Amino acid sequence: MASYDRNHFVKAEASYDPSGLSGKSVIITGGASGLGLQFAKDFVAAGAFVTIGDINGESGKRVVEDLGGEEKATFVQCDVLSWQDQLKLFKRALDRSPSKGIDIVLANAGISGQDDVFHDKRDEKTGDPLEPDLSIFKIDGIGPLYTVKLALHYLARQPHDEKGRDRCIIMTASLAGYLGLPGAPQYNAAKFAVRGLMNSLRLTAPAKGIRINVLAPWYIKTPIMSEEVMDKLTGYGVRFAAIEDASSAVLHLASDTSLNGRALAVVTRDVDPRGYLDVREDDFRDVLYADMDYVPVPKAGRLWTSKADFFRPFRTAAGAAGGENIIPLYDPALHHEATDEPDLRDLNTALATLVDIFPDVEPETFREMLSNISESSRVEVVTEQMLKNDAKKSRLGKTLRKARLVDPTAKRRLRLTSETALPKEDTFRSESYKKAVKQVLYQEFKNLSHSSIKAVMAEQNYSYSQSRPILQQLAAKSWRFSLSSIWTRRSPSVAAGEHPSIISGGDPTQ
Numbered sequence: 001m002a003s004y005d006r007n008h009f010v011k012a013e014a015s016y017d018p019s020g021l022s023g024k025s026v027i028i029t030g031g032a033s034g035l036g037l038q039f040a041k042d043f044v045a046a047g048a049f050v051t052i053g054d055i056n057g058e059s060g061k062r063v064v065e066d067l068g069g070e071e072k073a074t075f076v077q078c079d080v081l082s083w084q085d086q087l088k089l090f091k092r093a094l095d096r097s098p099s100k101g102i103d104i105v106l107a108n109a110g111i112s113g114q115d116d117v118f119h120d121k122r123d124e125k126t127g128d129p130l131e132p133d134l135s136i137f138k139i140d141g142i143g144p145l146y147t148v149k150l151a152l153h154y155l156a157r158q159p160h161d162e163k164g165r166d167r168c169i170i171m172t173a174s175l176a177g178y179l180g181l182p183g184a185p186q187y188n189a190a191k192f193a194v195r196g197l198m199n200s201l202r203l204t205a206p207a208k209g210i211r212i213n214v215l216a217p218w219y220i221k222t223p224i225m226s227e228e229v230m231d232k233l234t235g236y237g238v239r240f241a242a243i244e245d246a247s248s249a250v251l252h253l254a255s256d257t258s259l260n261g262r263a264l265a266v267v268t269r270d271v272d273p274r275g276y277l278d279v280r281e282d283d284f285r286d287v288l289y290a291d292m293d294y295v296p297v298p299k300a301g302r303l304w305t306s307k308a309d310f311f312r313p314f315r316t317a318a319g320a321a322g323g324e325n326i327i328p329l330y331d332p333a334l335h336h337e338a339t340d341e342p343d344l345r346d347l348n349t350a351l352a353t354l355v356d357i358f359p360d361v362e363p364e365t366f367r368e369m370l371s372n373i374s375e376s377s378r379v380e381v382v383t384e385q386m387l388k389n390d391a392k393k394s395r396l397g398k399t400l401r402k403a404r405l406v407d408p409t410a411k412r413r414l415r416l417t418s419e420t421a422l423p424k425e426d427t428f429r430s431e432s433y434k435k436a437v438k439q440v441l442y443q444e445f446k447n448l449s450h451s452s453i454k455a456v457m458a459e460q461n462y463s464y465s466q467s468r469p470i471l472q473q474l475a476a477k478s479w480r481f482s483l484s485s486i487w488t489r490r491s492p493s494v495a496a497g498e499h500p501s502i503i504s505g506g507d508p509t510q
């Protein structure tokens, strides 16, 4: 039975010697792209043989050629959610690797993306909630479970050589296994699960001579994110970690055979020049079930005193001045709005129609007019008012033609054309969206008063992406800066309450 020093963590100055990786047989799930592909390149460069399992057959075959052909690597088309596929992957590694063995297993395949599991989607006929799509949770949570199950089986059955053959599992979790990521409940839950899996197995796998560790990357530019999401993140000031550093962290975990039960966070190089550091959030605290004295009961409302220190590097400059904030990673605009306000769609249809009819008029003008008119005949009433005020005779024919379209049979046709013309930022926002934005901004800009934040939001039609840069500027100066000019703006009346999918424990005074 292997034994590992529980207090042995990866120090900031620690380096590793990859020469021991030469001749090893490595399995990588999700190795046809992004991080997995970088790991494959670096293991092959270190002299290892790599077996890649990926759902993307075309990329997988190309990757093997790029890595130097079947002498260096092999590929199995594999859906990590299929037990049989994963079994085939492990058998291929045993069959094709020069050593006819398996030394290192990387459970890396994963997806992220639109997560509407808690959105209010209903059957049109019955009104019953629709069954949610749980692909993200399954691929990111159940996929690694299968991989680790097979790794424990095959690694345990291999003979130790005279030097004591290392048996190593590394799982790609994420810093979303440590931080709450609003809007991504499945991804968040699955990454916490991977970390939990490591916390459990690190106590029992050593009995089989197997060690298990976790990689927890910060944002890294890979195809897992669309260009749109990357641009958004860049716009918020998010800095990306380097893919090469993620790979160095994996090679470090694989090379240092004394490491078990550690999690390496991949971070930006200004946080750590090496680009990765030991999270220390997963230091061993395990206790026997009977040993209640050692259970870390929260004192003064906090479980771990180290938490605040660990996340300090990720705070924004503005937040650091206020002493509390962490970069928010959530843009409510990236997610579908809840369909909790039936009138919203009609309001936005009317707004889009009016913007289409009167392209020279600011959408804000129509928002104000429409808010004061009851449901029926909105477009007609506003059109009449506009024509009275502005007397756009030349447009009269067109206007009246379009106004007639508000009759119920033409409504759908109108919606299709008009909705594409109106930018999202100008539409009426749902109460749930406004609450979400408000909570995220309150959370980030704790050194600004709630009334200032609400005023900026109102001025920007509650748009998160447009309000945030203005608040950043305000926070960077004094929070008292130019409040007088903001106060002259109208203040929105935002309903109290918390948004269930955003951040719990918001300000109770809302």
Ligand SMILES: NC(=O)c1ccc[n+]([C@@H]2O[C@H](COP(=O)([O-])OP(=O)(O)OC[C@H]3O[C@@H](n4cnc5c(N)ncnc54)[C@H](O)[C@@H]3O)[C@@H](O)[C@H]2O)c1
Binding pocket: 029, 030, 031, 032, 033, 034, 035, 036, 053, 054, 055, 056, 078, 079, 080, 081, 108, 109, 110, 111, 112, 139, 140, 172, 173, 174, 175, 216, 217, 218, 219, 220, 221, 222, 223, 224, 225
């Ligand atoms: N890129 C980041 O910012 C980041 C941050 C933290 C964690 N991660 C994690 O890193 C891992 C790799 O992500 P990436 O950024 O390299 O993404 P990527 O999209 O570039 O690569 C993921 C690979 O997994 C494969 N894959 C997807 N579903 C699969 C399935 N069902 N079966 C087998 N293969 C499947 C894809 O085909 C792809 O080749 C993921 O677990 C991801 O959650 C990424």
